Amino acid sequence: MAKLVGMEVSVAVAEAARLCDTDVVAAYPITPQTHIVEHLSELVANGHLDAEYIPVESEQSAMSSCIGAAAAGARTFTATSSQGLALMNEMVFIAPVLRLPIVLAIANRALSAPINIWNDHSDIMTIRDSGWISLFAENGQEALDMTILSFRIGEDPRVSLPVTMNIDGFTLSHFIEPIDMPEIEAVRKFLPPWKPLVQLDIGAPISIGLLGTPESYTEARKATDNVLVASKPVVVESFEAFKAQFGREYKVVETYKAEGAETLLLTMGSISETAMTAIDEMREAGESVGLVRIRLWRPFPSEELLKVLLPAKNVAVIDRHIMMGTPDGPVAVEVKSLLYDAPNRPNVSNFVLGLGGRDVTRDDFKYITKRAKEFKGSPSARYELVGVWE
Amino acid sequence: MPKEIDALQKVGDLPIGFTAKPGSTLEFKTGDWRSVRPKLDREKCIYCGFCYIYCPDGVYQDMGDKEKWYKPDFDYCKGCGVCAHQCPKKCIEMVLEEV
Numbered sequence: 272m273a274k275l276v277g278m279e280v281s282v283a284v285a286e287a288a289r290l291c292d293t294d295v296v297a298a299y300p301i302t303p304q305t306h307i308v309e310h311l312s313e314l315v316a317n318g319h320l321d322a323e324y325i326p327v328e329s330e331q332s333a334m335s336s337c338i339g340a341a342a343a344g345a346r347t348f349t350a351t352s353s354q355g356l357a358l359m360n361e362m363v364f365i366a367p368v369l370r371l372p373i374v375l376a377i378a379n380r381a382l383s384a385p386i387n388i389w390n391d392h393s394d395i396m397t398i399r400d401s402g403w404i405s406l407f408a409e410n411g412q413e414a415l416d417m418t419i420l421s422f423r424i425g426e427d428p429r430v431s432l433p434v435t436m437n438i439d440g441f442t443l444s445h446f447i448e449p450i451d452m453p454e455i456e457a458v459r460k461f462l463p464p465w466k467p468l469v470q471l472d473i474g475a476p477i478s479i480g481l482l483g484t485p486e487s488y489t490e491a492r493k494a495t496d497n498v499l500v501a502s503k504p505v506v507v508e509s510f511e512a513f514k515a516q517f518g519r520e521y522k523v524v525e526t527y528k529a530e531g532a533e534t535l536l537l538t539m540g541s542i543s544e545t546a547m548t549a550i551d552e553m554r555e556a557g558e559s560v561g562l563v564r565i566r567l568w569r570p571f572p573s574e575e576l577l578k579v580l581l582p583a584k585n586v587a588v589i590d591r592h593i594m595m596g597t598p599d600g601p602v603a604v605e606v607k608s609l610l611y612d613a614p615n616r617p618n619v620s621n622f623v624l625g626l627g628g629r630d631v632t633r634d635d636f637k638y639i640t641k642r643a644k645e646f647k648g649s650p651s652a653r654y655e656l657v658g659v660w661e
Numbered sequence: 662m663p664k665e666i667d668a669l670q671k672v673g674d675l676p677i678g679f680t681a682k683p684g685s686t687l688e689f690k691t692g693d694w695r696s697v698r699p700k701l702d703r704e705k706c707i708y709c710g711f712c713y714i715y716c717p718d719g720v721y722q723d724m725g726d727k728e729k730w731y732k733p734d735f736d737y738c739k740g741c742g743v744c745a746h747q748c749p750k751k752c753i754e755m756v757l758e759e760v
Binding site for chain 2: 368369370371431468469476477478479481483484485486487489490491493494497
């Protein structure tokens with residue numbers, strides 16, 4: 272029987288990697304992700320996880336080691352944040368084309384400068400085009416469940432792609448939450464041993480990580496994009512299998528009181544819980560407002576979003592990152608692009624907030640709802656930075 | 662649709678993970694990058710092996726004690742001229758490739 276435990280979310284993510292029988296962990300500590308790999312190193316050192324723990328000298332080396340380990344057929348896990356992901360960037364773009372299902376937990380943290388250790392989504396946005404499947408958790412239970420699901424989805428032979436599992440730094444990573452900890456047998460049943468599609472083998476040698484000349488680069492990139500786009504039904508199927516095994520239901524796009532709502536707030540990550548509380552209060556005051564939350568960021572869940580967004584009058588897209596020099600934040604760019612060809616599309620406004628750990632409150636969502644209703648759209652409209660003093 | 666496609670393989674025909682059999686670069690002849698080629702004057706050559714040692718692509722083959730010279734493999738020689746520059750007897754001349 273699964274049991275409910277009080278546990279720090281970072282520790283729960285590490286425990287998920289243990290339950291998943293990870294073979295190799297190559298990681299470098301960086302705030303606010305450190306507790307994940309710290310706990311994994313304890314699990315390995317104390318004999319609770321039979322894995323190679325590689326204490327590398329940088330995140331670039333961490334991802335390089337993960338790529339090598341996964342190419343050798345090892346189930347591989349790492350975690351990072353912010354500057355660590357930036358340093359890892361060079362190697363991050365390689366894993367998807369090589370089709371290596373590495374799982375990377377990111378405790379999302381602001382990028383420098385100015386140096387800042389707190390939460391926003393600027394780090395993950397640097398790798399949004401890299402070909403990784405990208406999931407966002409809202410709370411501790413989801414962080415554990417999404418980690419297990421990341422292995423299952425990534426290792427599916429129809430997918431064979433790396434997966435990032437995103438948790439908001441500090442607001443999730445450092446909170447102690449009640450977590451329904453599954454039995455190891457149930458996880459092993461849900462996640463059978465991985466059978467790699469491509470594997471380094473002395474008996475049958477292959478070359479991995481090749482030069483792609485102008486005559487093959489285009490096709491190699493397109494092949495990866497095709498696999499990433501085609502992975503969405505496998506994500507949905509894996510969520511369904513997870514529900515059958517563990518009872519918790521997940522969707523690529525989650526909604527809360529969204530049906531029939533005049534105004535929809537669109538979020539990713541842990542601020543969605545605050546948004547739901549704000550929506551409850553606004554609903555009590557007679558406001559027709561609901562929430563749409565993107566769980567699956569890559570591949571972008573176009574059909575699912577169209578279905579929930581089109582009936583609304585106003586859509587307020589909330590970003591946690593300034594995409595400098597452009598009119599909108601990264602999530603709004605995708606949503607506007609998606610809706611461009613749709614007839615009778617809703618008014619889409621874009622709000623940026625919660626940068627570098629600044630608090631996001633219920634009042635912020637009430638303000639955004641008011642502004643979204645007033646928004647009439649204009650070709651020069653830029654994002655509105657909520658709570659900026661200027 | 663462009664008239665001519667320069668691709669080697671269709672998207673769907675590429676090996677999973679963009680892998681290859683090891684040693685397949687041997688089939689990738691790079692000699693046609695060359696605009697000049699080394700021409701050896703065997704009368705002056707003292708069989709010292711500088712060309713063999715300095716060649717950045719390892720295209721020179723030792724022809725042995727009887728023949729006493731090093732022969733470039735023109736499938737891979739890119740015509741960089743390092744051998745001609747290093748030759749102590751200046752017996753290698755870089756001559757223009759005729760098309």
